[in-house]
Amino acid sequence: MERPLIIALDFKDRTEVDDFLNHFHDEKLFVKVGMELFYQEGPAIISHIKQLGHAIFLDLKLHDIPNTVKQAMRGLAKLEVDLVNVHAAGGKKMMAAAIEGLEAGTPEGKQRPACIAVTQLTSTSQEMVEDELLINENLDHVVLHYAKIAKESGLDGVVCSTHEVEVLNENLGVSFITVTPGIRMKDDSADDQTRIATPEQARRLGSTAIVVGRSITKQANPYEAYMNVKKAWEDTVE
Numbered sequence: 001m002e003r004p005l006i007i008a009l010d011f012k013d014r015t016e017v018d019d020f021l022n023h024f025h026d027e028k029l030f031v032k033v034g035m036e037l038f039y040q041e042g043p044a045i046i047s048h049i050k051q052l053g054h055a056i057f058l059d060l061k062l063h064d065i066p067n068t069v070k071q072a073m074r075g076l077a078k079l080e081v082d083l084v085n086v087h088a089a090g091g092k093k094m095m096a097a098a099i100e101g102l103e104a105g106t107p108e109g110k111q112r113p114a115c116i117a118v119t120q121l122t123s124t125s126q127e128m129v130e131d132e133l134l135i136n137e138n139l140d141h142v143v144l145h146y147a148k149i150a151k152e153s154g155l156d157g158v159v160c161s162t163h164e165v166e167v168l169n170e171n172l173g174v175s176f177i178t179v180t181p182g183i184r185m186k187d188d189s190a191d192d193q194t195r196i197a198t199p200e201q202a203r204r205l206g207s208t209a210i211v212v213g214r215s216i217t218k219q220a221n222p223y224e225a226y227m228n229v230k231k232a233w234e235d236t237v238e
């Protein structure tokens with residue numbers, strides 16, 4: 001995976017998606033389809049976006065018993081997206097089952113989608129980990145542990161915040177991919193995110209990919225906002 005800038009298409013329907021994508025003319029993008037859009041539009045939105053030539057991260061964050069996740073992934077593999085994810089909190093058996101399902105469902109001769117595990121959501125704070133999840137550990141230890149079990153389960157990488165990327169790269173190597181949401185330009189509001197960084201910081205810390213939603217999608221000129229994020233991400237020297 002070349003260091004992509006992934007745009008989160010957190011829109012309510014296909015019309016909003018098309019209005020947004022029309023700003024980009026012929027530019028080939030890497031986009032993320034999450035729960036909001038997929039639950040409304042279903043698999044048809046994936047074929048639509050694929051026809052436009054964009055790469056797709058299907059972000060459904062699967063978290064269930066191993067057999068259910070395996071069968072769900074078997075079906076999702078048929079959509080031929082580039083990247084999918086699960087919650088590492090589902091455990092090693094569940095993560096291994098996700099890979100089995102993807103391998104079983106990927107059409108002959110095609111490559112299975114890369115699969116990554118959400119470690120701790122970027123909206124989660126140290127206080128939440130201790131008070132709500134009852135985990136008395138530093139967040140970066142928790143993320144590293146979840147990433148280790150994801151790697152042992154055969155996953156290709158993780159979703160984490162930029163704050164944990166250095167420790168993951170040191171311990172698991174840079175080929176284990178780190179996809180980091182929670183990205184904001186310097187003056188943007190954090191909204192519901194907690195562990196945030198700018199695109200420049202993400203690049204310096206060694207993220208494989210950044211996921212950017214509102215800092216592009218909610219701007220008056222989304223194309224200009226995208227180009228600014230892209231420049232900040234791609235022009236920064238690690």
Ligand SMILES: O=C(O)c1cc(=O)[nH]c(=O)n1[C@@H]1O[C@H](COP(=O)(O)O)[C@@H](O)[C@H]1O
Nearest residue numbers: 008059120121122159181182211212213214
């Ligand atoms: O898996 C994700 O993509 C994800 C994981 C995570 O820990 N935090 C996180 O924000 N995301 C997604 O990344 C996007 C971030 O959107 P913005 O906060 O608007 O940039 C949303 O679509 C989230 O669903």
